[in-house]
Amino acid sequence: MTLLLDARGLQKRFGAVVAASDVNIAVQAGERVSLIGSNGAGKTTFVNMVTGYLKPDEGRITLDGQDITPLAPRAITHLGVARSFQIPQLYGALSALDNMLVANACHDRRLSFWQPARRPEAIARAEQLLQRFGLIDHRDRRVSELPGGVRKLLDIAMALTGHPKLLLLDEPTSGVSAEEKFPMMATIMDALGQEVNTTVLFVEHDMDIVERHASRVIAFYAGRVIADDTPAVALATDDVRRYVTGELLAE
Amino acid sequence: MAFCAALCIAGLFAPKWLTFLVTMAAANGLVSLGIVGLMRGGVVPFGQGMMLALGGYAAALSFNHLGITDILLLTVGGGAVAALVAAPFAPLLSRYRGIFFAMLTLALSMVLYGLLMKLTILGGSDGFNVGRPTLLGQKLPDSHSGYIMFVVAVVLATVMALLARVYFDSTRGLVTLAVRENELRVEYLGGSVRQAMTINFILAAFCGGMGGALAVLALGHIEPNFSFWTTSGEFVFVAILAGWQSVAAVFVASTVLEVVRSFSSAYFPNTWQLVLGLFLLFVIRFLPGGIGSLWMKGKTP
Numbered sequence: 001m002t003l004l005l006d007a008r009g010l011q012k013r014f015g016a017v018v019a020a021s022d023v024n025i026a027v028q029a030g031e032r033v034s035l036i037g038s039n040g041a042g043k044t045t046f047v048n049m050v051t052g053y054l055k056p057d058e059g060r061i062t063l064d065g066q067d068i069t070p071l072a073p074r075a076i077t078h079l080g081v082a083r084s085f086q087i088p089q090l091y092g093a094l095s096a097l098d099n100m101l102v103a104n105a106c107h108d109r110r111l112s113f114w115q116p117a118r119r120p121e122a123i124a125r126a127e128q129l130l131q132r133f134g135l136i137d138h139r140d141r142r143v144s145e146l147p148g149g150v151r152k153l154l155d156i157a158m159a160l161t162g163h164p165k166l167l168l169l170d171e172p173t174s175g176v177s178a179e180e181k182f183p184m185m186a187t188i189m190d191a192l193g194q195e196v197n198t199t200v201l202f203v204e205h206d207m208d209i210v211e212r213h214a215s216r217v218i219a220f221y222a223g224r225v226i227a228d229d230t231p232a233v234a235l236a237t238d239d240v241r242r243y244v245t246g247e248l249l250a251e
Numbered sequence: 252m253a254f255c256a257a258l259c260i261a262g263l264f265a266p267k268w269l270t271f272l273v274t275m276a277a278a279n280g281l282v283s284l285g286i287v288g289l290m291r292g293g294v295v296p297f298g299q300g301m302m303l304a305l306g307g308y309a310a311a312l313s314f315n316h317l318g319i320t321d322i323l324l325l326t327v328g329g330g331a332v333a334a335l336v337a338a339p340f341a342p343l344l345s346r347y348r349g350i351f352f353a354m355l356t357l358a359l360s361m362v363l364y365g366l367l368m369k370l371t372i373l374g375g376s377d378g379f380n381v382g383r384p385t386l387l388g389q390k391l392p393d394s395h396s397g398y399i400m401f402v403v404a405v406v407l408a409t410v411m412a413l414l415a416r417v418y419f420d421s422t423r424g425l426v427t428l429a430v431r432e433n434e435l436r437v438e439y440l441g442g443s444v445r446q447a448m449t450i451n452f453i454l455a456a457f458c459g460g461m462g463g464a465l466a467v468l469a470l471g472h473i474e475p476n477f478s479f480w481t482t483s484g485e486f487v488f489v490a491i492l493a494g495w496q497s498v499a500a501v502f503v504a505s506t507v508l509e510v511v512r513s514f515s516s517a518y519f520p521n522t523w524q525l526v527l528g529l530f531l532l533f534v535i536r537f538l539p540g541g542i543g544s545l546w547m548k549g550k551t552p
Contacts, residue, residue: 051439074443078441089435091429092433101422103440106429106441114418115421116420162440
C-alpha cells in the first residue's frame with residue numbers, strides 16, 4: 001500500500017471552539033475509511049481542511065507527497081480530491097444530465113468557447129455514471145424536483161466524474177429514511193467499487209453502515225482523534241462507546 | 252440565417268423610418284446581448300452604457316482622426332476598444348454579485364460620463380458629428396445609405412446572435428449557468444467562477460462596443476449621454492424583457508422597445524416612460540422568464 005493522504009499536527013480553532021486539535025491522520029491508497037463522531041466533533045472540519053475550504057491554523061496536509069495545505073479547493077480538485085456534501089450542492093434549475101455535464105466540463109481545465117457541452121461523447125460519459133448510480137430514469141428531470149435520496153446520489157455521482165484519487169463523502173446517508181439508508185449506501189459502494197483507484201473517506205453516524213462498509217474507522221471527539229483502527233476494534237474502545245455511540249453513558 | 256435574409260429583402264420595401272428603427276434595435280440589441288450573457292451567470296450590470304459610449308467614441312474618433320471609414324472595421328474596432336478598456340476592471344468586478352456588481356458598473360459608466368462631459372476636445376456635452384461611412388471600400392450612395400446600414404446592422408446582429416448561441420451552448424456557457432446556480436460547487440468541481448465572470452464581462456463589453464459603434468454610424472452623432480445611467484437602464488430593460496434563455500428574444504425585445512419608444516413619443520410625448528414602465532410590469536407579472544420563455548419552455552436554456 002502507498003500513502004495517499006497525510007495530515008500532520010492539524011490545529012483549527014473558531015474563537016473558543018477547538019475544531020481540530022493535533023489531528024494526525026494517514027490514509028493509504030485504496031482504503032475505505034469512515035470518520036465518526038458526534039456533532040461538532042471535527043469530522044466535517046477535517047474534510048473541509050483536506051478539500052481546501054478551511055485552512056488549518058497549524059499543521060500540514062500532503063496528497064501523494066505534495067503539500068496541499070495552502071491550495072484553493074479548485075487546485076486541490078485538479079490534484080484528484082473530490083467531495084460530496086451533507087446538503088447536496090447541485091444546480092437546481094438544470095436537469096440531472098446537465099448537472100453531470102457541468103461536472104464533466106469543470107474537470108476540463110481548458111474550457112471551450114465553442115465545443116458543445118451536450119456533445120454525444122460527453123452525454124455518453126454522463127449517462128454511464130447516472131446508470132451506475134441508478135439515476136438514469138431521472139436524466140431529464142429538473143434537479144429541484146428530485147427527491148432527497150436521488151439528490152444525494154447525484155451529488156456523489158458528480159464528485160466521481162473526474163475519477164478522483166481521494167473521494168470524501170460528507171454524511172452520504174443523512175436525511176434519508178432508515179429503510180432507504182442501507183440500499184442507498186450499497187448503491188454508492190457498488191458504484192464506487194468500479195473506481196479501483198479511488199480511496200474513500202466517508203463521514204457517517206450509522207454504526208451498522210460503518211461496520212458494513214468501512215475497512216478502518218477514525219473517531220473524533222472535541223476536535224481530537226480518539227480512535228483509529230478496524231471497525232471491530234475502534235467501535236469497542238471505551239472512548240468511542242462513551243463519546244460517539246453513547247453506550248457507556250446509557251450503562 | 253433565413254430570417255436575416257428575409258428581413259434584408261423586406262427592408263427594400265419598408266419605409267425609411269422603419270429600417271432606421273430596426274437598425275437601432277439591432278445596435279442596441281447587441282448591447283443587451285452582452286447583458287444577457289452576464290445575466291446567465293447571475294449578475295446584471297447597470298453600466299453597460301459605458302461600453303456603448305466606448306465603442307461609439309472609438310468608432311467616431313477613428314473615423315474623424317484616423318481616416319478609418321469602413322463600417323465593419325469601425326464596428327469590430329469599437330467592440331475591441333470597449334473590451335480592452337473593460338479588461339482591467341473585469342477581474343475586480345468578477346468578485347462582486349447582486350447590487351454591488353450593478354452599482355460598481357453604474358459607477359464606472361458615470362465616471363466616464365463625467366469625463367466626456369468635461370472633455371471639450373471630445374465635444375463636451377454636445378458631442379460631435381460623424382460622416383457617412385464606407386463599406387468594403389465603396390461609398391454609400393445618398394439614396395441607399397440608410398438601407399445599407401440596415402443590412403449591415405441586421406447581418407452583424409445575426410452573426411453575433413449565432414456566435415452567442417454557440418458560446419451559450421459550449422462547455423464554458425454551461426459552466427456560466429452553473430455559476431448562476433451554485434458557485435461553491437463549481438469551485439469544488441474544479442471550475443473557476445472568477446474566470447467565468449471575468450470572461451463574460453469582457454465579452455459583454457465587446458458586444459456593447461460593437462453596438463455603440465453601429466449606433467453612432469447610423470445616427471451620425473455621438474454625445475456623453477451614451478454613458479448616462481438612464482441609457483444603461485434601457486439596455487437592462489431589454490435584457491429583462493427578453494429573458495436569459497433565448498438569443499433571438501434579445502433582438503425581439505430591443506425592437507419592441509424601439510417601437511414602444513417611437514410610438515409613445517409620438518402620441519404621449521411627455522409620458523412615454525410611463526407606457527414603458529407599465530409594459531415592463533406586465534412582462535414581469537405574466538412572463539417572468541421574459542419573451543424568450545414563450546418558445547424556450549421545456550428546452551435547454
